[in-house]
Amino acid sequence: MNATKRLYHHKTDGGAEYLMDTFIPWKHNGKSGKEGRVTDKTRILIRLDGKYPELIHNAAEKERADLLAGLIDLLDVCHCINGCAPDDMSCASNRAAALIARLS
Numbered sequence: 001m002n003a004t005k006r007l008y009h010h011k012t013d014g015g016a017e018y019l020m021d022t023f024i025p026w027k028h029n030g031k032s033g034k035e036g037r038v039t040d041k042t043r044i045l046i047r048l049d050g051k052y053p054e055l056i057h058n059a060a061e062k063e064r065a066d067l068l069a070g071l072i073d074l075l076d077v078c079h080c081i082n083g084c085a086p087d088d089m090s091c092a093s094n095r096a097a098a099l100i101a102r103l104s
Helices: 059-082 092-103
Strands: 008-011 017-020 023-028 031-036 045-047
Touching: 008 031, 017 031
Parallel strands: none
Antiparallel strands: 008 017, 017 045, 023 031
16 A cells, blocks of 8 residues: 655645645646645645645534544443343344444
């Protein structure tokens, strides 16, 4: 698996600078390139112009992470009620926990 991810630069008129994993292609005066652009597919967004680089979490990713955390909490309650052993895959809550772990 390739862990390298290309990031694209964007600088706002106000001077804020970002790196992100989504872009728009551009052409101007015979030149072309790619400029960072936030879209619904943006998963990595880093602000560069502060004292330290800041990773900004995509709202959709945060919502997904919060939902998964809530499901994990709910499954912990189910384990207590059902009394399933953690490795018993005949238990529906254990199968659901395994699925959620793959999504995380």
